[in-house]
Amino acid sequence: MNEVSTEQTSVFYKRKTKVEKGYLAAAWGIAVLLFVFILAPVLAVFVQSFGIGNGGFTLENYKRFFSNSSYFQALFNSMAAGVISTLVILMIAIPFALYVTRSKTMLSTVYRGIGLLPLVAPPFIFSLALIILFGRRGVVSQWIADFTGLEVSIYGFWGVVIAQILGYFPVAYMMIESSMRNMNPSLEQASQDLGAGQGRTIRKVTLPLAGTAILKAGLIVFVMALADFSNPLVIGGGENFLASDAFLLVTGQQNLEMAAVLGVFLILPSLAVFLFQTYLLKDHEVATTTGGENNPLHPKVKATMFGISTLMAFFIIVMFVMVVLSAFVQIIGINNEFTLEHFSDTSGWDFLRNSVIVSFFAALLAAGLGILQGYMTARKNIPMKKLMEFTALFGLAIPGTVMGIGYVLIFNGPPFFLTGTIFLLVMNMAFRKIGVGLESGISQMQQLDVSLEEASADLGSGPYQTFRRVVAPLLTPAFMAGFVYTFMTAMVSVSSVIFLIAPGMNLAAPYILNLADQAAVGRASAMSFILIVIVLACMGILKVIEKRSGSNV
Amino acid sequence: MSEQPILQLKKIEKSFGETTVLRNITLDVQEGELVTFIGPSGSGKTTLLRVVGGFHQQTGGTVLLGGQTIDVLPPEKRSTGMVFQNYALFPHMTVYENVEYGLKIQTVGKVERNQRIKDALQQVQLDGYENRKPSELSGGQQQRVAIARCLVLKPKVLLLDEPLSNLDANLRVVMRDEIRRLKEELNLTIVFVTHDQEEALSISDRILVLKDGIVQQLETPSIVYQRPANEFVAKFVGHANLLEGTFTVEGEETYFQTKGNGLRFPVEVEGPVSESGTILLRPEMMNRDSASPYQGTVDKTVYHGNYVRYYFSMDGESLFLDDNNPFHTNLLQKGDQINVAFPRRLHVLPNC
Numbered sequence: 001m002n003e004v005s006t007e008q009t010s011v012f013y014k015r016k017t018k019v020e021k022g023y024l025a026a027a028w029g030i031a032v033l034l035f036v037f038i039l040a041p042v043l044a045v046f047v048q049s050f051g052i053g054n055g056g057f058t059l060e061n062y063k064r065f066f067s068n069s070s071y072f073q074a075l076f077n078s079m080a081a082g083v084i085s086t087l088v089i090l091m092i093a094i095p096f097a098l099y100v101t102r103s104k105t106m107l108s109t110v111y112r113g114i115g116l117l118p119l120v121a122p123p124f125i126f127s128l129a130l131i132i133l134f135g136r137r138g139v140v141s142q143w144i145a146d147f148t149g150l151e152v153s154i155y156g157f158w159g160v161v162i163a164q165i166l167g168y169f170p171v172a173y174m175m176i177e178s179s180m181r182n183m184n185p186s187l188e189q190a191s192q193d194l195g196a197g198q199g200r201t202i203r204k205v206t207l208p209l210a211g212t213a214i215l216k217a218g219l220i221v222f223v224m225a226l227a228d229f230s231n232p233l234v235i236g237g238g239e240n241f242l243a244s245d246a247f248l249l250v251t252g253q254q255n256l257e258m259a260a261v262l263g264v265f266l267i268l269p270s271l272a273v274f275l276f277q278t279y280l281l282k283d284h285e286v287a288t289t290t291g292g293e294n295n296p297l298h299p300k301v302k303a304t305m306f307g308i309s310t311l312m313a314f315f316i317i318v319m320f321v322m323v324v325l326s327a328f329v330q331i332i333g334i335n336n337e338f339t340l341e342h343f344s345d346t347s348g349w350d351f352l353r354n355s356v357i358v359s360f361f362a363a364l365l366a367a368g369l370g371i372l373q374g375y376m377t378a379r380k381n382i383p384m385k386k387l388m389e390f391t392a393l394f395g396l397a398i399p400g401t402v403m404g405i406g407y408v409l410i411f412n413g414p415p416f417f418l419t420g421t422i423f424l425l426v427m428n429m430a431f432r433k434i435g436v437g438l439e440s441g442i443s444q445m446q447q448l449d450v451s452l453e454e455a456s457a458d459l460g461s462g463p464y465q466t467f468r469r470v471v472a473p474l475l476t477p478a479f480m481a482g483f484v485y486t487f488m489t490a491m492v493s494v495s496s497v498i499f500l501i502a503p504g505m506n507l508a509a510p511y512i513l514n515l516a517d518q519a520a521v522g523r524a525s526a527m528s529f530i531l532i533v534i535v536l537a538c539m540g541i542l543k544v545i546e547k548r549s550g551s552n553v
Numbered sequence: 554m555s556e557q558p559i560l561q562l563k564k565i566e567k568s569f570g571e572t573t574v575l576r577n578i579t580l581d582v583q584e585g586e587l588v589t590f591i592g593p594s595g596s597g598k599t600t601l602l603r604v605v606g607g608f609h610q611q612t613g614g615t616v617l618l619g620g621q622t623i624d625v626l627p628p629e630k631r632s633t634g635m636v637f638q639n640y641a642l643f644p645h646m647t648v649y650e651n652v653e654y655g656l657k658i659q660t661v662g663k664v665e666r667n668q669r670i671k672d673a674l675q676q677v678q679l680d681g682y683e684n685r686k687p688s689e690l691s692g693g694q695q696q697r698v699a700i701a702r703c704l705v706l707k708p709k710v711l712l713l714d715e716p717l718s719n720l721d722a723n724l725r726v727v728m729r730d731e732i733r734r735l736k737e738e739l740n741l742t743i744v745f746v747t748h749d750q751e752e753a754l755s756i757s758d759r760i761l762v763l764k765d766g767i768v769q770q771l772e773t774p775s776i777v778y779q780r781p782a783n784e785f786v787a788k789f790v791g792h793a794n795l796l797e798g799t800f801t802v803e804g805e806e807t808y809f810q811t812k813g814n815g816l817r818f819p820v821e822v823e824g825p826v827s828e829s830g831t832i833l834l835r836p837e838m839m840n841r842d843s844a845s846p847y848q849g850t851v852d853k854t855v856y857h858g859n860y861v862r863y864y865f866s867m868d869g870e871s872l873f874l875d876d877n878n879p880f881h882t883n884l885l886q887k888g889d890q891i892n893v894a895f896p897r898r899l900h901v902l903p904n905c
Contacts, residue, residue, distance in 0.1 A: 193634065193703075211645075298627075
């Protein structure tokens with residue numbers, strides 16, 4: 001009896017460590033794709049910046065970068081704007097998150113929605129809104145001119161900073177809010193029980209516990225703002241910024257070497273931040289509770305938080321309202337007559353359709369492959385597991401502009417000639433976001449006990465059948481999350497795809513950016529409005545599907 | 554003349570919106586006393602504890618601590634110390650810093666602070682663990698830190714919210730004795746919440762049994778167990794056969810006869826005998842006794858090691874008894890005859 005059972009165990013272990021052929025093939029497939037669509041473009045940017053391939057290794061481009069004041073100015077401006085917007089965003093996002101998570105009013109739910117609203121809009125929406133309000137012919141600028149005779153213009157460094165604060169706020173807010181929401185409420189209660197007032201409890205317990213999330217949020221927002229491409233283009237007023245200058249170098253002067261140098265200065269901080277938070281930043285083991293209610297705020301503290309949140313929510317709403325208004329009138333502030341003229345932009349509608357198609361397939365690919373990779377990472381002993389995970393997450397961290405330049409370097413020539421194709425647009429968006437699917441796949445797998453799969457195997461189903469009938473259904477929520485996120489970001493993203501579009505094969509977000517850049521405010525607003533409506537509608541449909549399927553289970 | 558109770562609850566009411574969770578609860582806790590709130594989930598026991606701690610505001614009634622009303626005070630102004638179910642140790646602080654937290658707020662000087670932390674950690678037998686992080690401690694050790702963190706502030710009342718529910722069975726018994734020891738040594742006043750009746754019986758001076766926010770009984774463990782106030786208490790604390798029936802007096806003897814007129818045996822009842830009532834027969838009160846004329850049939854045998862529980866039918870009644878010395882007799886099986894000796898002195902549940 002004993003002999004038999006030990007023999008069986010050893011056979012079982014042997015089978016467990018060996019990866020099935022199908023998974024091995026899938027792993028290799030994903031590995032090749034990750035290399036071609038993430039690592040290779042980034043490496044190409046590095047190589048190009050040293051002139052390799054264009055005559056041999058040289059530091060000439062870097063010398064030129066430091067000797068030309070406009071390039072250095074770009075680095076300085078991008079850094080400065082990044083630091084300022086990050087600090088301001090954190091100072092608003094923390095009280096905003098405290099207010100939303102620690103008060104139970106209807107209003108706090110509304111504020112939450114408002115705080116997240118910018119996510120569904122193109123990243124330059126606030127530049128557009130700021131131009132409508134404070135541009136040369138802006139609504140507010142004109143009032144000021146009428147009353148005081150002063151000329152006001154929002155164009156320039158500070159315009160960019162304000163647009164970044166409003167635009168990147170939801171990213172930081174989302175992260176901080178979720179950490180504050182999931183915090184075990186009894187920790188704060190314990191602090192109070194030991195005699196600490198609300199202020200002290202927030203300083204000594206709440207904030208330190210949310211510290212990792214706050215730091216992470218700050219770093220991510222900083223990298224995003226540093227690599228901000230569209231706001232400098234629309235509202236920068238000709239000031240130098242890294243990403244927008246790199247774009248102009250590529251499209252205006254065909255100077256890919258110099259663009260690559262600027263790209264390297266975008267990569268380095270992103271890489272540093274990415275490495276720091278992947279390998280050094282350890283989260284506190286905060287026991288999260290389910291169903292625990294967060295502690296309400298004291299009226300005094302709440303009033304402050306509420307004030308700050310209200311101000312922020314007010315600004316976001318005003319901006320959105322201005323864009324919507326300007327979509328439906330002739331020229332806002334000058335001729336406020338109702339019109340639907342701005343919507344009769346046939347090429348714009350075509351590009352919107354393109355955007356939906358590209359985003360849909362990109363989301364499908366990113367979520368599907370990401371989750372499959374996540375499953376294999378969590379459960380299978382596939383080769384190069386760590387490297388593949390690193391690459392996929394790295395793709396998330398790399399600024400879009402860098403990816404765009406890299407794609408141009410690799411795919412805009414022999415043997416590929418793929419720029420301007422729908423295929424390359426899909427691959428670009430999919431592999432920039434595959435890390436999201438991967439992460440949600442891994443975390444979902446960690447929540448599922450291995451015994452589920454063992455039970456399935458025990459009941460006689462093979463490894464693929466187990467995946468299809470047990471694992472895949474359980475991974476559906478992770479797939480949906482990855483899909484929705486990728487779709488949403490793909491719909492509104494510009495910084496990377498703008499390098500890859502062709503006159504006939506344009507997308508909505510880059511097209512709107514172009515309109516805004518040309519000060520076609522009405523049409524830009526109208527298109528933005530439709531884009532937002534489409535994104536919201538698609539998300540609504542997905543939510544409904546999710547609910548339906550959720551109730552079936 | 555008893556002393557002034559350290560904690561007094563007077564007619565506490567609490568509702569969340571439409572639903573009432575606590576109804577008219579009155580309780581005095583003496584200094585140095587350990588009172589346990591016990592009840593099924595949803596009975597309001599934790600809510601009541603949180604009302605004392607200040608985490609819930611009661612909708613009616615008043616709470617007095619040391620003779621002073623504390624109704625309007627927030628938790629940080631009450632001298633109550635709460636040990637949370639999940640301990641709620643601050644994960645970003647060391648053991649020392651956790652215990653120091655409250656003292657710093659009270660601006661206790663550094664030397665005294667140091668001494669008091671040392672004492673508190675010694676009391677819970679954790680000296681030497683000062684620089685550990687909570688994540689480096691076992692469940693029982695975390696529990697001790699949570700207690701030390703409260704003790705160091707010398708609270709008037711220590712509130713323990715199901716503190717042992719996250720520990721494994723053996724450790725639970727150890728910590729139970731530990732809490733009892735601390736209470737004796739330091740003359741602590743403790744309010745303890747649990748849903749475990751064995752825990753409640755073994756640790757408490759008095760037990761408050763709650764159901765649907767209403768006090769069912771407030772008594773010492775032995776009275777709650779031996780003389781439960783009603784059917785709910787009888788069944789919730791311990792196991793019970795409850796028999797409804799009538800009492801008849803024949804000469805010297807009083808007989809109890811079950812409702813179905815099946816079972817009849819002589820009893821001794823305290824106080825005046827009413828015509829009918831419900832008697833409590835704990836399974837360990839009956840014995841297997843071959844000399845006894847009362848015979849039934851075994852329906853099911855469950856072997857527990859230290860006792861054997863027999864479910865049996867007798868004259869139309871289904872009962873169960875615990876045979877507490879399984880070594881001395883043969884094990885009966887389903888269908889076997891069982892002779893049962895009934896106790897004479899019985900508790901009759903008050904009519905309610």
